[in-house]
Amino acid sequence: MNELTQNWSHDSWRSKPIQQQPRYPDVKALQAALNCVRTLPPLVNQGEVETLRTHLAKAARGEAFLLQGGDCAERFTDCNKNAIEAKLKILLQMSLVLTWGARIPVIRMGRMAGQYAKPRSKDTEMIDGVELPSYRGDNVNAIDPDANARLADPQRLIQAYSYSAATLNYARALVDGGFADLHHPQHWDLGFVRSTANRKKYEDIVDRLRDAVDFVESTGVRGTATLKTVELFCSHEGLLLDYEEAFTEPVGENWYNLGSHFLWIGERTRQLDGAHVEYFRGIENPIGVKAGPTIEPEELVKLITTLEPENRPGRITVITRLGAEKVTELLPPLINAVTEAGRVVTWVCDPMHGNTVSTDTGLKTRDYDSILAELEGAFAVHQTAGSHLGGVHFELTGEDVTECTGGPQELSEADLSRSYKTYCDPRLNYGQSLEMALRIAERLQSQRHAA
Numbered sequence: 440m441n442e443l444t445q446n447w448s449h450d451s452w453r454s455k456p457i458q459q460q461p462r463y464p465d466v467k468a469l470q471a472a473l474n475c476v477r478t479l480p481p482l483v484n485q486g487e488v489e490t491l492r493t494h495l496a497k498a499a500r501g502e503a504f505l506l507q508g509g510d511c512a513e514r515f516t517d518c519n520k521n522a523i524e525a526k527l528k529i530l531l532q533m534s535l536v537l538t539w540g541a542r543i544p545v546i547r548m549g550r551m552a553g554q555y556a557k558p559r560s561k562d563t564e565m566i567d568g569v570e571l572p573s574y575r576g577d578n579v580n581a582i583d584p585d586a587n588a589r590l591a592d593p594q595r596l597i598q599a600y601s602y603s604a605a606t607l608n609y610a611r612a613l614v615d616g617g618f619a620d621l622h623h624p625q626h627w628d629l630g631f632v633r634s635t636a637n638r639k640k641y642e643d644i645v646d647r648l649r650d651a652v653d654f655v656e657s658t659g660v661r662g663t664a665t666l667k668t669v670e671l672f673c674s675h676e677g678l679l680l681d682y683e684e685a686f687t688e689p690v691g692e693n694w695y696n697l698g699s700h701f702l703w704i705g706e707r708t709r710q711l712d713g714a715h716v717e718y719f720r721g722i723e724n725p726i727g728v729k730a731g732p733t734i735e736p737e738e739l740v741k742l743i744t745t746l747e748p749e750n751r752p753g754r755i756t757v758i759t760r761l762g763a764e765k766v767t768e769l770l771p772p773l774i775n776a777v778t779e780a781g782r783v784v785t786w787v788c789d790p791m792h793g794n795t796v797s798t799d800t801g802l803k804t805r806d807y808d809s810i811l812a813e814l815e816g817a818f819a820v821h822q823t824a825g826s827h828l829g830g831v832h833f834e835l836t837g838e839d840v841t842e843c844t845g846g847p848q849e850l851s852e853a854d855l856s857r858s859y860k861t862y863c864d865p866r867l868n869y870g871q872s873l874e875m876a877l878r879i880a881e882r883l884q885s886q887r888h889a890a
């Protein structure tokens with residue numbers, strides 16, 4: 440442990456003001472559940488966590504690109520074969536497209552295997568005229584509109600551990616078992632993408648890739664085993680600190696959260712003197728911090744410095760979510776302040792959370808064009824500032840849902856009710872995600888050619 444984290448311990452966050460935690464009616468049952476989680480084996484290994492930090496350090500320098508994506512709120516029912524395969528498939532396909540455009544390694548990171556806790560803007564919500572405690576994610580309570588179902592249930596923490604473990608286990612098995620093998624392009628089929636233009640572009644990329652794989656193998660170059668598998672990392676918002684603490688353990692002199700490779704601090708819990716910042720500053724994992732439109736440049740610099748006094752590249756990822764209309768105005772001062780303070784961070788754009796709107800019927804949605812506009816704004820601002828946009832952060836699903844408007848299927852507000860399944864924020868569907876990846880790849884390619 441270094442000098443600056445000396446006053447830290449895995450539970451020092453308990454003496455700080457804390458936001459967004461559930462109130463458990465039965466505190467003894469909470470302690471018993473946490474003890475149970477504590478004794479179970481970790482979900483990830485410290486070596487993988489270190490590897491990820493090295494990759495993210497490359498992304499900070501523009502030598503790698505992060506693709507982070509998955510559900511807004513992962514549900515326990517998403518822990519099944521089809522859902523995991525669909526999620527992995529869209530992440531792999533998008534990363535393939537991005538690698539093609541960028542010609543640099545793409546770091547694949549799911550918002551998965553633990554993305555079960557949600558911050559809420561209000562403690563209660565009205566459903567059919569009845570006021571109920573808000574749904575806070577499957578590891579806290581059930582979504583059913585029923586007062587009992589909405590009580591915080593500690594047993595859900597043990598379930599969250601099991602569902603995370605099962606999700607990660609199957610995802611790892613898929614990756615190791617050839618799901619990502621570039622020799623088997625049947626895994627790269629396009630499912631229900633209807634747009635012929637997208638289909639054609641993607642098929643071209645896959646054909647050219649197969650050609651490249653054939654060529655490399657025909658030269659007898661060794662080490663082609665890397666074509667058979669990929670690395671996959673998991674991540675979630677580190678919101679429930681009781682739960683996160685149960686995964687926190689020393690390895691040698693340092694402390695790791697071995698419940699996930701990467702964790703981030705949400706927009707609602709990033710108070711400088713708050714419990715989340717206190718907890719996060721002491722773990723070795725690479726961490727993210729969301730930065731929304733209200734953050735001041737000085738505040739961001741203080742946050743980064745408090746979280747990572749040693750300024751190690753790859754440890755801090757700043758995930759900006761400023762909104763399409765504000766990104767051009769608000770991002771440059773943030774980048775300038777961080778650069779002037781000499782802080783190394785990996786800049787990532789989350790074009791989802793600053794672009795949420797409600798329809799007349801009360802559904803939360805996001806428009807494909809606003810999402811793309813924030814991304815393009817972020818790319819342009821970084822280019823002008825001479826910094827690197829090191830990655831993107833999406834809420835997406837491999838399924839054909841109708842939650843965001845626009846995109847290749849030109850979904851309108853009237854289409855949304857057809858297959859609106861999210862438990863929280865609206866996600867890009869399969870076609871919208873792939874189209875987004877093609878747009879980003881084009882952008883990365885033109886940047887590469889201009890360089």
Ligand code: PEP
Nearest residue numbers: 511705706707729760792
């Ligand atoms: C989220 O990522 O689902 C989320 C709640 O984001 P933010 O903290 O940026 O609002």
Ligand code: CO
Nearest residue numbers: 511834863864
């Ligand atoms: Co969300």
